Amino acid sequence: MSDTTLSTAPVPARKGRGPWARAARRLWQNRSAMVALGIFLLIVAACLAAPLYARWAGVDPFQSTLDAVLKIDGVDVPVMEQSTEGLGLGYTPLGPTWNLKHYFLGADNQGRDVLARMLYGGLNSLWISAAATVLTLILGTAMGLAAGFFGGLTDTVLSRILDVLWAFPIYLLAISLSIVTLSEGLKIGPFVIESGSLWLPVIIIGIVYIPYVARPIRGQVLALRQSEFVLAAINLGVPGGRILWRDILPNVATTLIVFVPLMMALNMLTESALSFLSIGVQPPDASWGTIIQDGQALLYTRPWVALAPGLAIAVSVMALNVFGDGLRDALDPRSKIRLGRD
Amino acid sequence: MIYAILRRLGQMLFVMFGISVLVFLIFFATPGADPAARIAGRNASPEVLEAVRHSFGFDRPLPVQYVLMMKKIFITGDLTSFVNRGWKVVPAVLDAIPVTLSLVTGAAILWVVLSIFIGLVAAAWRDTWIDRGLMALGLLGISMPVYWLGEVMNLLSQSRYHDTWLFSWVPPLGYKALSEDPKGWFLTLVIPWVTLAILYIGIYGRVLRAALIEAMQEDYIRTARAKGLSESRILLRHALRTSLIAFVTLFGLDFGALVGGSALLTEVVFGLQGIGKLTYDALQSLDLPMIMATVMYASMFVVIANAIVDMVYILLDPRVKTA
């Protein structure tokens, strides 16, 4: 390739425009990415407003209200209706009223307002996936940097650990970690995490995806380690820590930023799956995954209990993925950055 | 080539060992509670606890405990469940394998065929509305929780539209053995296959499209054009053939991971008694020996599958063969 690369040859940047400003401009001009970001922020805002909504609608999403009676258009409607099918022993919760003021999406089998629970649960889902993302990025980057930069024995040991984590099926690893921490919590030295804590799913999800981040970072650091400016710095006797901080970390920063939304989307799916399997968020707390599980028993009678949180997950994850793709296109136009095995 | 394969085998053994140690540590050395109490389950009597403590060697050093556990799982196979008293765990795991394999194999055929088709169409009509539409659909497939999609499928095919021509053929949930009732086997699995495949069609379609577009930038594609070949031949014979190497690797990893437990959510939603469902049921009753066995067997399967994929890769790519 000689002259044909001309159209992609680096063109001198206009004055006052650094690479970040150019990336920001490209991102801003990417309509689908901005729409996706808007949708995601809207969902976040709605979930943050959960307590306000609960107060406004006058419901307590964490309290069973089996015998509550609702007044709709002047008619008394029990939240739990006597079942008309079979022996008439069971109760069927109220279906969607499509009225934001009360039981918009109906009630679950404990008579709780599903919409209010969804907003609270969304907060947990979002928080866990965000916190797990931060944890994975910190641990993964540390391992990747150390393995790639120090090489030798450090690299061998860390790489083997990553190999093992990588080969371990994600859900089995998560299940194993969950089951031993579920009933008793986790005690590491002075740190005690209670069994119902939201930190448990954060830690579990944070750990299982470490190789997804550490492997690409290690590869990148290995390449940077051979680059002229790093070799020059080493020859000049610049201390290793400073080279890591000043020369290498800024260069992997782009990759890390691109990973954030993609990782968060992945974590959100994982959290919901763990919660669905009842090893994620523990009752009485809710997350979108636990609400889907609650709705499973009501699937054929009151499908919205399960449908709505699933839609919320799908929309959030899709928004994060679209925004993540846009971010990658903006920061890394040749799209060389790949998350894990994506 | 022999050297490469031997090296890969050595690596495989190491990873198997690493995983077994990791499982062991998670189950027996996680700080928090008495491992004997975990194994014996809730409401175990002191006598049972004492028996467990002795049989697993919890009064002896960790390496001894590790050896004892490996023996119970892989050699004597006499690990028993405490929740379902006396139930031998290892045969239960072996019985569940055909169910999982049926589910995953069918889904894999679906997703490979459809994702190659989608990837090719999207790459050939790159940057048109066809491409954008297919990629958006793929992204939707990736973004839906698979168990939720399964529930939606159940809602439609078992309840809401079950009495219409569209889904009247769908049998109730459950699994029929292929050897006993081939037609029932097929019919019960169609919906689970589609459900599981949708996620992977999304992933593989996108991966293949990206690989094809990257391949189309290569110098040898320009050579192929200079030879006067048609665009479809260039895409199929040159770009696709080279892109498939990455595709096959990814496929092996995912197939292994699915058989080894990632199909869990699909099995649970459709009530298929595979390895995943076994793990799930054990999880609900906190049946630790059962979970230990499924996790151990499944991860071993994944590791072996990955090693096989790598060896196929060595055979598939002429560049690796003589390197």
Added chain:
Amino acid sequence: MILSVRDLTVTFRTEEGPVRAIDGVSFDVAEGEILGVVGESGSGKTVSLLAVMGLITDPNAIIGGSIRYRGTELVGLPARALRKLRGAEIAMIFQDPMTALTPVYTIGWQIAEQIRAHQKISARAAMDRAEELLAEVNFPNPREALSRYPHQLSGGMRQRAVIAMALSCNPALLVADEPTTALDVTVQAGILDLVRRLRDRHGSAVVFITHDMGVVSELADRVMVMYAGRIVEKGARSELFGDPLHPYTRALMGSIPPLTGERPRRLPAIPGSPPSLLRLPQGCSFAPRCPVRFEACEARPALPAGARAAACFRVEEFQS
């Protein structure tokens, strides 16, 4: 004339505005002659020949002007008709033999594929023909080489395989894009020799693109020098080398490495670098680097018609 190019322009739409990579290039190639095209990278020599081949696939490229092959207009020719010519009548050899062959197929398969794309013959016959071709380009063991994968061959051998492939349908016009640049010096001479012998034997016309004046002086019948997307000088080899008219050509001559004997560590370089196509000077594009520029160079010198010409205001002064 086998090939007549008139007022060829190639423009790329980029984020920073349109970039004119080729600006009004006209030239002819006669049957059986070797035309050398010289210039630094970025001068447009490859792009102009890729345009001739119809191989510019970038959707942001706009091609203007006229390219006639034996009277047939190629610009705007339907893809199917163009494909019939490509590989059969007009063949091309690329710069980097390492990446020019599809890695997953054998050499024999790839040559036979081209033959069967243009001729209705059996797979067996195509393989036999591929073996003959490999023998013709001096493969020591052509039968065995058929089943070799590209990565199993050295760079020089791969380039021979690429040449064998290009020759498989007896093309009337062969475009060689820096076929020796990526190779060792010792291998280079062999490839050049091969190109010349093939021209003599088959009578194909050859367009030989290179940045190496030494190669051109060895091989070409006629030479055309390009700079920043335009032709700055053209003429028969003896004229151009005996009496270079354009200051750029003169500068290039200073950078000829000797083909024999010890190569100097560093070739004398032309001061400055080729201009960015986004910001071409208003006048002569070479002026900023030109040792003899004067006020008139603020305007753009045209390339006079005729077989021997240079686009420079001081041509008369240089003519001896």
